[in-house]
Amino acid sequence: MKFTVLGGSGLIGRQVVQLLSAAGHDVVSASRSTGVDVISGKGLDEALTDADVLIDLTNSPVFDESSIEFFERSMSNVGAAAEAASVRHHVILSIVGVDQVPRLDYYRAKVTQENLLENAATPYSIVRATQFFEFVEAILSWTTEGDTVRLPTTPLQPVAGADVAAAVAAAASGNPLQGIRNVAGPEVFPLDELGRITLAARPDGRHVVTDNEAGLFAVVTGDVLTAPEGADLAPTHYRDWLQQPQPNAR
Template sequence: MKTAVIGGTGFVGARLVERLRSAGHETTSHGRSTGVDLLTGAGLPDALRAVDVVVLTIDAPSFDAAASPFFRTTSRNLLDEAGRAGVGHVVLLSIVGIDRVPGVDYYTAKILQEDLIRSGPIPSSVVRATQFMEFVEPIMSWTSDGDVVRLPTTRLQPIAVDDVVGTLVDVATGTPVDGIVDVAGPEVFPLDELGRITLRARGDERTVVVDESAGLFAAVPETAIIAPPGARIGAVHYADWLAGGPAAS
């Protein structure tokens, strides 16, 4: 079986490529830096030649309303070329809870991407993950001001990216589910408390102040983006990740 990872040079994609290759799967890595541009379709015919499974881990260039036309065009280009190439399975990385947060442009765009992939002519699987542990500190930076970090009480269920990659490997090397697989971390935290835990672990003396209007997650209902019943649960706990895990890069 040959797998192509579109977005294979990115944060998740590069780890997925490495894991698949380590398990003995023939895997190719593609992105704009390798000459594959989903927005224009450039490089896709060569990237998908003789490929059995495509895993899509790309992100939109922005989190605003421009994400919807980006995902519409890139999904259609992928499906058109994958159909011509005889690809048998498309796997999409998405986000837990996006169907429960209608007021966020990026989540609306991801729903559009999911719908296009799932309604397309190729058997598909959608893997929805909760917020990555690696992104908690970048999230805090959005609303940091001097000695204060302002965060809402929105509940998060952070997951280590390696646990997400493990689920992607299982799904990509299995039979298409023609539906959604949810994966989440083992613990749920209010975001403000997650911020305090993180600062303590880093020896950072800044103060977390509850602000329900602060940042992207202010628009998210309190429990909307935690895992639904039946989700796969990752093995890594946040405290253990903090003890040895780097921030996202």
């Protein structure tokens, strides 16, 4: 099969490209660096020429309310190009519990993306993943003041980026789900504990203080960001991943 991966140079995209190529598929990696722009539509028709499957891993450069406009415009352009190219399967990556956190602008933007995909003409699959291991450091940085990191006790069930890429590649290689597949890591952590585990493994002088009013995830209620019933649980454990040398996430 021929696959086109939009956002093919990103953290998940480049791993999906590698997995599909290793499986013997014809894979086009498309991004702004290769002349493809999902907002203007430039290069989309060429990138999708003869594609059987489109995997859209592009992302908004910001996480505020303007991210909604990003997905509205990108999905309009990408959906039209996919239909014109007679693509048989359109896959996107979203977030576990994304429709349960209406107070976060970016999550509302991803719900918009999902809705636009569901209402388009091309058969589709949505892979929802929990927060990536690779982004835990960034989460800590959002609420760092001096040597103190303030974090709420919000339950998270983080997952390795490599396991997410494997789930996306598997979904894209199968028949369209016309629905959602959830993937999560094998363990649930309160976010403050996750921070302490991270800084114990990679000490930098900071320490964690529990603060249920701190940061983006303070507005999340309950366990909506953990694996729902029927989710696929990935094999990689966070503490094991922390012991491995990691390339820079992008």
